[in-house]
Amino acid sequence: MNAGAAAKASxxxxxxxxxxxxxVAIRLFALLVLLLACVPAxxxxxxxxxxxxxxxxFLTSVGRIxxxxxxxxGSSPAPDTFFLANHVSWLDIPALSHASGTAFxxxxxxxxxxxxxxxxxxNDTVFVARNRRSTVSEQVEQVRSxxxxxxxxxxxxxxxxSDGTDLLPFKSSLLSAIxxxxxxxxxxxxxxxxxxxAAEIAWVGEExxxxxxxxxxxxxxxxxxxxxxxxxxxxxDRRDRKALARGAQAAIRHAxxxxxxENSRA
Numbered sequence: 001m002n003a004g005a006a007a008k009a010s011x012x013x014x015x016x017x018x019x020x021x022x023x024v025a026i027r028l029f030a031l032l033v034l035l036l037a038c039v040p041a042x043x044x045x046x047x048x049x050x051x052x053x054x055x056x057x058f059l060t061s062v063g064r065i066x067x068x069x070x071x072x073x074g075s076s077p078a079p080d081t082f083f084l085a086n087h088v089s090w091l092d093i094p095a096l097s098h099a100s101g102t103a104f105x106x107x108x109x110x111x112x113x114x115x116x117x118x119x120x121x122x123n124d125t126v127f128v129a130r131n132r133r134s135t136v137s138e139q140v141e142q143v144r145s146x147x148x149x150x151x152x153x154x155x156x157x158x159x160x161x162s163d164g165t166d167l168l169p170f171k172s173s174l175l176s177a178i179x180x181x182x183x184x185x186x187x188x189x190x191x192x193x194x195x196x197x198a199a200e201i202a203w204v205g206e207e208x209x210x211x212x213x214x215x216x217x218x219x220x221x222x223x224x225x226x227x228x229x230x231x232x233x234x235x236x237d238r239r240d241r242k243a244l245a246r247g248a249q250a251a252i253r254h255a256x257x258x259x260x261x262e263n264s265r266a
Contacts, residue, residue, distance in 0.1 A: 020218035027217045030065045034058065042122055051149060055123040056101045063094030069222045072099050074229035078186050079151050081232075082178055084248035085190040087156035088164040089201045090209070091216065091223060092192050097123075099227040102152035105143070107159065107174070124149050128174060143178065147185065154190070157245055164198025167253055170245040178241065187237075187244060189251040191228040193259065228255055 016024070035058070042054035063070065068091055077083070077100050085096060096102050103124035120127075124146040128139055146153055155178070157170035178187070194201045201223060203212040216223065230251050237247030 016215060016218045020220070023220065024214055024217045027065050031062060034061050034065065039122075051101075051151065055103075056097050059094040059097035059123070063091065063098055066091065066094070066216060067219055067221070067223045068094060068098075069224050070095050070098050071224070071226045072229065073226055075188070075231055077152060077188060077229055078232075080147050080184060081152050081186040081188050083152060083154040083188055083190045083229075084157055084170075084244070084252075085154055085192055086164075086167055086252055087158050087161045088192060088194060088198060089161060089203050089216075090213065091201065091225065092156070095192060095225050095227055096154050096190070099229075100152050100154075101150060102154045103146050103150040105153055105155040105174070126153065128176065139176065140178075157248060161203045163202045163204050164194050167249055167256070170249040172242040172245040175241040175244055178244070186232040187248070188232045189230040189248040189255075191230060191252045191255045191259075193226045193228060193256075195224060195226070197223065230255055 038054050038058040038061075041057075042052055045052050045054055081100075083096065083100065083102060085092065093104065096104075103126070104120075105126045105128055106120065108127040117127075126139060126142045126146050143153060155174060157172075157174050158168040159171045159174055160168065162168045201216065203209065233244065233247045233251070237243050
């Protein structure tokens with residue numbers, strides 16, 4: 001870690017007040033108990049139902065324990081939907097799971113860490129290999145299977161997290177596993193909005209993931225997030241994956257700008 005990154009990490013740790021560490025410990029213990037309860041429940045329920053409720057319960061509970069409070073607005077998601085969402089924090093995942101029961105599409109780098117891959121596969125995560133064209137047909141089939149199992153899939157086309165006040169470019173390469181000509185599957189942009197807390201919640205820059213997680217777990221204030229389900233993409237926005245990326249980014253940016261204007265009038 002360079003000197004600037006080390007200083008930033010040190011600053012993050014200083015922002016956790018000494019009296020907040022017991023809260024962090026309580027929440028970490030609660031998360032461990034939750035994991036130990038949900039993993040057996042998943043395997044017990046797996047033979048009995050096509051859509052296992054354990055992953056959604058687990059992720060929703062992770063959010064609640066971490067202080068997340070979710071509000072939903074906009075068009076109700078239809079069955080068999082791809083959500084294209086902006087990405088601000090790891091909290092986006094429990095927020096979206098709570099709101100829709102969605103599984104996720106992730107880049108294959110996350111699969112390199114075996115315990116994380118195992119947890120992700122319990123929620124039907126599809127790992128996209130962006131640099132291997134030979135795997136696209138296999139990934140499309142994985143996407144269809146995950147849709148059958150969960151009814152919804154979310155992808156973060158930015159490919160990383162932003163500060164929540166603007167969008168990074170949407171990468172069409174991340175959409176290679178999505179079939180753009182299947183009219184039976186909706187493609188719906190989603191704006192994950194942390195309001196005035198976005199800068200505090202965002203996981204950006206050189207901040208280590210552990211420091212970000214501890215900082216959020218140390219908060220006494222709730223983390224309020226609004227999940228805006230925007231109008232599904234149609235017509236030219238469904239022509240190909242580049243059009244899909246452009247259409248989703250434009251829709252989310254318009255929602256962000258409209259939201260900012262409304263807040264300035266309030």
